[in-house]
Amino acid sequence: TKAQIAREAGLEPLALGLLEDPTQVPETLAAGFIDPAKGVADTAMALEGASQILMERFAEDPELTGRLRAGLWEQGQLRATLIPGKEQEGAKFSDYFDYGEALAKIPSHRALALFRGRNQGVLALELIPGAGEDPDAVWIQAVANHFGIRDRGRPADAWLRETARKAWRVKLLTRLDLDLKSRLLEAAEEEAIRVFAENIRELLLASPLGRKTVLAIDPGFRTGCKCVVLDPQGKLLINGVV
Numbered sequence: 001t002k003a004q005i006a007r008e009a010g011l012e013p014l015a016l017g018l019l020e021d022p023t024q025v026p027e028t029l030a031a032g033f034i035d036p037a038k039g040v041a042d043t044a045m046a047l048e049g050a051s052q053i054l055m056e057r058f059a060e061d062p063e064l065t066g067r068l069r070a071g072l073w074e075q076g077q078l079r080a081t082l083i084p085g086k087e088q089e090g091a092k093f094s095d096y097f098d099y100g101e102a103l104a105k106i107p108s109h110r111a112l113a114l115f116r117g118r119n120q121g122v123l124a125l126e127l128i129p130g131a132g133e134d135p136d137a138v139w140i141q142a143v144a145n146h147f148g149i150r151d152r153g154r155p156a157d158a159w160l161r162e163t164a165r166k167a168w169r170v171k172l173l174t175r176l177d178l179d180l181k182s183r184l185l186e187a188a189e190e191e192a193i194r195v196f197a198e199n200i201r202e203l204l205l206a207s208p209l210g211r212k213t214v215l216a217i218d219p220g221f222r223t224g225c226k227c228v229v230l231d232p233q234g235k236l237l238i239n240g241v242v
Helices: 002-008 012-020 026-033 043-059 062-075 091-096 108-119 137-146 157-205
Strands: 077-082 098-102 123-128 213-218 226-230 236-241
Touching: 002 012, 002 043, 012 026, 012 043, 012 157, 026 043, 043 157, 062 137, 062 157, 077 108, 091 098, 091 108, 108 123, 108 157, 123 157, 137 157
Parallel strands: none
Antiparallel strands: 077 098, 077 123, 213 226, 226 236
């Protein structure tokens, strides 16, 4: 990964140094890590490598990832849009050409329809982190807070804040988008199976003679069953082997 390459270039102390002490000037500190032999030609490349190291560290924190996943499930929106040129081919999905709904509230039948539309190349599905003009802001702040990043006007604060933003957009949101869509699809499939099983159960347990009353069945006959059947008024309909 880019973070591994940056570590091999000796940039991890730069990344951790800025995270632990934001009073340091990033460009000044990065100047001491320039090493063309290791692929670090200038301070910009040094800071980019340090940023990659921190982004990977942020994205791999299990506590942070768990909280973000739970929050996105409750607050996220799933947005479906038509892929250009698929109007005729995907006419049966027309209800979802411009559609959005809270992720946690999408019923199973609708979720399955959305994923069918995506699999058939008709719909594009996008996870929207939340409402408002900047739906990413609250999640970027959550990443920053988890690692003690504060905007106090210190030299490295802006650089750390930008690193938190990139970690959210490039790594965390991409991974959580896949996780939550998979969760939605799995839950929808399980619910569809449950409903199908319940319908089959009712069908298999239904009386073969409908509302007619069966008094007794004798399975002792080799060629059939002795059956006595009355209609709802008590009139004898069948009395013999069936």
